Amino acid sequence: MRICLLSYRAYKYSGGQGVYIKYLSRALRDLGHEVDIIAGPPYPETVDGVRLIKLPSLDLYRFSEIRRYFINPLWLNTWPNFVEWIGECGGFFTEPITFGMRAHNLFRQDGYARKYDIVHDNQCITEGILKIHQMGIPMVATIHHPITIDRDLALKASRSFIRSLGIRRWYAFVDKQIKVAGQLTHFITDSENSLNEIVESFGLPRDRFRVIYCGVDGKVFREKRTEPRSDNMILVINSGDTPLKGLKYLMEAVAEMRKTRAIDLVIVGHPMKNGYTEGLIHSLGLNDCTRYTGKIDTEELVNYYSMATMLVVPSIYEGFGLPAAEAMACGTPVIATRAGALPEVVGDAGILIPPGDTRAIIEAATSLLNDEGKRKLMGEKGKARVKRLFNWNNTARETADYYCEAIAAQKYLKVV
Numbered sequence: 001m002r003i004c005l006l007s008y009r010a011y012k013y014s015g016g017q018g019v020y021i022k023y024l025s026r027a028l029r030d031l032g033h034e035v036d037i038i039a040g041p042p043y044p045e046t047v048d049g050v051r052l053i054k055l056p057s058l059d060l061y062r063f064s065e066i067r068r069y070f071i072n073p074l075w076l077n078t079w080p081n082f083v084e085w086i087g088e089c090g091g092f093f094t095e096p097i098t099f100g101m102r103a104h105n106l107f108r109q110d111g112y113a114r115k116y117d118i119v120h121d122n123q124c125i126t127e128g129i130l131k132i133h134q135m136g137i138p139m140v141a142t143i144h145h146p147i148t149i150d151r152d153l154a155l156k157a158s159r160s161f162i163r164s165l166g167i168r169r170w171y172a173f174v175d176k177q178i179k180v181a182g183q184l185t186h187f188i189t190d191s192e193n194s195l196n197e198i199v200e201s202f203g204l205p206r207d208r209f210r211v212i213y214c215g216v217d218g219k220v221f222r223e224k225r226t227e228p229r230s231d232n233m234i235l236v237i238n239s240g241d242t243p244l245k246g247l248k249y250l251m252e253a254v255a256e257m258r259k260t261r262a263i264d265l266v267i268v269g270h271p272m273k274n275g276y277t278e279g280l281i282h283s284l285g286l287n288d289c290t291r292y293t294g295k296i297d298t299e300e301l302v303n304y305y306s307m308a309t310m311l312v313v314p315s316i317y318e319g320f321g322l323p324a325a326e327a328m329a330c331g332t333p334v335i336a337t338r339a340g341a342l343p344e345v346v347g348d349a350g351i352l353i354p355p356g357d358t359r360a361i362i363e364a365a366t367s368l369l370n371d372e373g374k375r376k377l378m379g380e381k382g383k384a385r386v387k388r389l390f391n392w393n394n395t396a397r398e399t400a401d402y403y404c405e406a407i408a409a410q411k412y413l414k415v416v
Contacts, residue, residue, distance in 0.1 A: 001403060002115065003028055005037045006129065007122035008099030010044035016144060016214075016322045017122055018044055023217060025050045027396030036116070038106065040099045055102045057081070057095070060088050080105075091169040097176070100128025107132050118403045125177040125184070133184065138410040140403060141181070142188045145319025145340065146201040147174050150244055153316055157243040178202050186406040188212050188399065190320035191341030210402045213344075214320055215392030216329045220298060223331035223383070224306040231372075232262050234365065235308035235332070237323040238269035238277060246314035246337065246355060247277050253361035255284040261369070265290045268304060305330035309375065310368050313342060316355050321345045325390050328382030333375045335364045345390075349381040 010021040025035045026047045036051045037044060041059040046052045058081055060068045068088050076082045080098040087094030103124075107113055113135045121129050121141040133139040151171040158164045181187075181202050187209045189195050195209050234254065238245055247267075254265050271278050271292050281290050293304065305311070311327035313336040321342045324334050334350035336342040343352055351368070353360035368375050 001117045001400065001407075002034045003036070003403070004116040004119045005035065005122060006099075006103055006119060006124060007037065007039045007044065008096050008124045009042070010037065010039045010122065016320060019322055020142070020144070020214060021122055022046070023215060023392045024396060024399065027215070027392040028400065030393070031396055031400060033400065038103060040095065040102070053106075055099065055106065057098060057102070058084050060084065091166055092172055093170050094173070096124045096173055097126050097128070100124055100126030100131075102128070104128035104131045107135060107137070113137060118407055120399075120403070125180050126173070127176070127180060130180045130183055136410070138186075138403075138407045139184065140186045140188060140399075140406050141184055142190075143181070143194070143198050143202075144190055145194045145317070146198045147171065147177065148201040149197065149317050153244050184208075185409065186210075186402065188402065190214050191344050193341040193344060194319045197340075210398070212395055212398045212402070213390055214322055214325070215395040216322075216325045216386050216390045217392060218329060218387060221302055221305070221326045221329040221386075223379075224303060227307070229375075230264065230307055230309050232369065233264045233266055233308045233310075235266050235268065235304055235311045235327070236314070237311075238267050244316050246316045246339075248280055249356055249358045250312050250314040250361055251277075251280045251284050251286060251290075252358040253365060254289070255286060256358070256362055257365065257369075258286075258289055263289055266293065266304065266308070267291070268293045268296065268301065270294050301326075302330060305332045308332050310335060310365065312361065312365065313337065314355075314361060315339050315342065318342050324350070325386050329386040329390075331379035331383050333368055333378040334382060335361065335368070347385055349385040350378060 005021055005025055007017060007021050010018045021037060021044050025037055028035050029049045036053055037046060038053045038055060040055050040057045043052060043054055058075060071085060076085060080101040084094050084098040119132060119137050119139045123143055125141055151174055154167045155164055158167055181204060185208055189198060189209055189211055190213060192211055195211055199206055236250060238247060254263050257263055269292060281287055305327050310333045313321060313324050315337055316339055318340040324336050324342060324345050327334050328349060334346055336346045336350055336352060337355035338352050339355040346352060351364045353364055
């Protein structure tokens with residue numbers, strides 16, 4: 001098949017969506033398919049045999065907040081650029097909308113509508129994407145989890161009316177996504193939990209969905225035995241500096257545990273200046289035992305997984321929870337909340353705790369810190385579970401099969 005993957009932002013440091021595009025494209029290529037990725041900046045990493053088609057934008061988040069407002073007027077030479085800039089000035093998140101506009105403009109070029117057998121949208125779901133489908137091109141859309149959850153949790157954490165208004169503006173695109181999704185027919189999501197949440201939030205029929213688990217690259221994510229594991233390193237992945245990630249509860253737990261023992265808290269990610277997490281570190285007095293890795297490549301991430309005593313996933317919600325699976329593949333014990341799809345990922349190979357429960361984190365982490373044998377047993381169970389359930393080759397095969405269903409359905413509609 002000739003496959004087009006669309007992703008408005010698929011950079012590996014942008015969270016799970018970037019990982020999804022990178023590994024799915026490679027696995028589809030390995031099955032013999034021809035794969036193109038059409039993406040906006042910051043652009044994804046690609047592998048040999050997968051073509052990247054760049055759709056430049058203003059990429060406003062590269063600039064300081066003031067610099068975003070005072071850009072070169074010559075950059076506003078297209079309607080998508082103008083919408084992107086004016087939306088930023090008004091506090092709206094316009095990247096998905098303007099990416100859809102640019103993608104539709106690209107597909108309107110001569111021959112583009114006949115270039116692909118299937119188009120696969122990675123959670124953009126805007127009017128521009130719908131217009132591509134309405135050109136007669138079979139389409140599948142992945143919804144990793146409903147962004148309505150992010151919005152509602154952000155509103156719950158907001159402490160002022162003005163802040164709440166800003167959150168509602170930022171997430172205004174979500175209502176448009178729901179409207180567009182109602183006109184699409186084939187969706188992929190990462191877990192049964194996500195399926196239930198999407199059906200409830202978007203009001204879509206369950207029979208429009210296929211649950212296909214994400215994979216883990218077992219050749220890359222494997223335990224490195226170059227040095228012994230630390231006996232007091234707690235690792236956490238922070239791809240988004242928001243209350244959704246539940247770092248508040250982990251940091252409260254660390255603040256309590258370090259009263260009686262040394263704790264090394266390592267946060268994989270980059271701190272947002274004056275952001276949510278940075279404020280917690282200062283208020284809880286954790287500066288001397290907490291460190292950020294900054295942006296790291298996959299090899300470094302595997303090194304951290306292999307050195308860590310445990311990974312803690314304190315999220316209030318997770319559509320899938322790829323870091324938990326990656327850590328398990330590296331033999332790292334995992335403590336995760338029962339939020340979202342995490343129980344589906346971790347199963348009986350880790351410790352599951354209620355979300356938003358500082359005391360539960362303390363008890364689970366202490367039990368692992370005190371028992372090396374328990375840590376080793378959990379590490380082995382985790383490796384076995386990931387090898388059995390989360391494999392990118394299986395993900396790609398199931399996805400390609402679903403593409404065929406979408407293509408057949410489109411052909412039927414044309415005949416009718």
